[in-house]
Amino acid sequence: MTTQQDSSSTTTDAALPIAVLGGGSFGTAIANIIAGNGHDTRQWMRDESRARDCRETGENHYYLPGVPLDPALKITSELEEAIDGCRIVFVSIPSKSFREVVQRVAPLLAEGTVLISTTKGVEHDSFHLMSDILREETSGMRIGVLSGPNFAKEIVAGHYTATVIASEDAALCDTIQKVLHSETFRVYSSNDVFGVELAGALKNIYAIVTGMAAALDRGQNTISLLITRALAEMMRFAEAMGADPMTFIGLAGVGDLILTCSSDLSRNYRVGYLVGRGRPLEEAVAEIGQVAEGVNTVRLIKHKADEMGVYMPLVSAIHAILFEERPIPEVIRNLMSGAQTFDVAYSAKP
Numbered sequence: 001m002t003t004q005q006d007s008s009s010t011t012t013d014a015a016l017p018i019a020v021l022g023g024g025s026f027g028t029a030i031a032n033i034i035a036g037n038g039h040d041t042r043q044w045m046r047d048e049s050r051a052r053d054c055r056e057t058g059e060n061h062y063y064l065p066g067v068p069l070d071p072a073l074k075i076t077s078e079l080e081e082a083i084d085g086c087r088i089v090f091v092s093i094p095s096k097s098f099r100e101v102v103q104r105v106a107p108l109l110a111e112g113t114v115l116i117s118t119t120k121g122v123e124h125d126s127f128h129l130m131s132d133i134l135r136e137e138t139s140g141m142r143i144g145v146l147s148g149p150n151f152a153k154e155i156v157a158g159h160y161t162a163t164v165i166a167s168e169d170a171a172l173c174d175t176i177q178k179v180l181h182s183e184t185f186r187v188y189s190s191n192d193v194f195g196v197e198l199a200g201a202l203k204n205i206y207a208i209v210t211g212m213a214a215a216l217d218r219g220q221n222t223i224s225l226l227i228t229r230a231l232a233e234m235m236r237f238a239e240a241m242g243a244d245p246m247t248f249i250g251l252a253g254v255g256d257l258i259l260t261c262s263s264d265l266s267r268n269y270r271v272g273y274l275v276g277r278g279r280p281l282e283e284a285v286a287e288i289g290q291v292a293e294g295v296n297t298v299r300l301i302k303h304k305a306d307e308m309g310v311y312m313p314l315v316s317a318i319h320a321i322l323f324e325e326r327p328i329p330e331v332i333r334n335l336m337s338g339a340q341t342f343d344v345a346y347s348a349k350p
C-alpha cells in the first residue's frame with residue numbers, strides 16, 4: 001500500500017487518508033474498521049478530554065467500553081487535523097447536530113470530496129434527510145449514505161455484518177465497498193439514496209413500538225405482527241414520497257427493521273421498553289444517554305403522513321402514546337379494532 005491518494009480516483013486499493021466525524025458508538029465502530037484495513041484514519045470528536053482519554057487508554061470507555069481501538073487510529077478534537085488531506089469523510093453525528101457540524105467542516109473540504117452520512121434520522125423541524133443537508137451545505141462534493149442492520153457493538157465484536165452504501169455515483173460505491181470490506185463486514189451497493197436513507201430513519205419508529213410490546217409481555221405473535229405491518233407502512237410511505245418500495249425488502253429496509261425491532265441493543269427499542277414500563281418519555285431518553293433518533297422521527301413522519309394522507313396506523317398509535325398522553329391500553333384497543341383489510345396490498349405488477 002502507498003500513503004499517496006490519487007485525488008480524482010475513487011476506485012483504489014491504496015491506503016487513503018479518511019476522516020470519521022463523530023465520537024459515538026457508530027463513528028468509533030466504522031473508524032476502527034477503516035483503520036484495521038490499513039487506511040490513515042482520523043476520528044474527530046468535539047470533546048478534547050474524551051479524545052485524550054481514547055488516545056491514552058486505547059478505548060472509547062463511554063460508548064464502547066472494553067473494545068480495543070486499532071492502534072493506528074488517530075483520534076483528535078481538532079477538525080482541521082482530522083480533515084487534512086482527506087478526500088473521504090464519514091459523518092456520524094446525530095441528526096440534531098448534523099447540519100451544524102457539516103457547516104463547520106464545509107470550508108475545509110476539497111472539491112470532489114466523498115461525503116458519507118451514516119446517520120439514520122430526519123432533521124428536527126424540517127423534513128430534511130442527512131444527504132439533503134450534505135447537498136445544501138456543500139457544493140461540488142460526491143455524496144452517499146451508509147445504512148443497514150448494524151449494531152456498533154456487534155460490529156466491533158466481529159459478528160458477521162452487512163451494510164449498504166447508496167449513491168448515484170457508482171465509483172463512490174465501489175470505493176466505499178473496498179474501504180470498509182473486511183473478513184466480517186460486507187458492503188452491498190444501491191443507487192437508491194432516498195430509499196436507503198428513508199428506510200434507516202423509519203425503522204427506528206417501529207423499534208420503539210416493539211420495545212413497548214416487549215415491556216407489556218407480548219409474545220412473538222405480536223412482534224411478528226408489528227414488524228410485518230411496520231414494513232407495509234414503511235413501503236406505503238416510501239411510495240407516496242417517491243422512493244422505490246423495493247429498496248425496503250433489502251438490508252437497509254427489512255434487514256434493519258428486523259434487527260432493531262428484535263433486540264435491546266437498540267436504543268430506540270429500549271426507549272419503547274422503558275415507556276412501556278410506565279416511565280415518562282423524557283426520563284427514558286435521559287436514561288439511555290445516547291441518541292434514539294426514532295423519538296423525533298415519529299413526530300415528523302406523523303405530520304408528513306397526515307399532510308399527504310398516507311395511512312400509518314402504527315405511527316399514529318406510537319405518536320398518541322408518546323406525545324398525546326393517550327393510555328397504552330386504549331391505543332392498542334383502537335389499533336386492534338381498525339377496519340380489517342388486505343394482507344399484501346402492494347404489487348409491483350402493473
Ligand SMILES: NC(=O)c1ccc[n+]([C@@H]2O[C@H](COP(=O)([O-])OP(=O)(O)OC[C@H]3O[C@@H](n4cnc5c(N)ncnc54)[C@H](O)[C@@H]3O)[C@@H](O)[C@H]2O)c1
Binds near residue numbers: 027153291
Ligand atoms: N450505534 C449504532 O449501532 C448505529 C448503527 C448504525 C447507525 N447509527 C446511526 O449513527 C448516528 C450516530 O449514532 P451513534 O450511535 O454514533 O450515536 P451516539 O449517541 O453513540 O454518539 C453520538 C456522537 O455525536 C457527538 N455529537 C453530538 N452532537 C455533536 C456536535 N454538535 N458536534 C460534534 N459532535 C457531536 C456526541 O458527542 C457523540 O460522540 C445515528 O443517527 C444512528 O442512528 C448508529
Ligand SMILES: O=P(O)(O)OC[C@H](O)CO
Binds near residue numbers: 149150260266267293
Ligand atoms: O440503537 P439504535 O436503535 O439507534 O439502532 C442502531 C442501528 O441503527 C441498528 O442498525
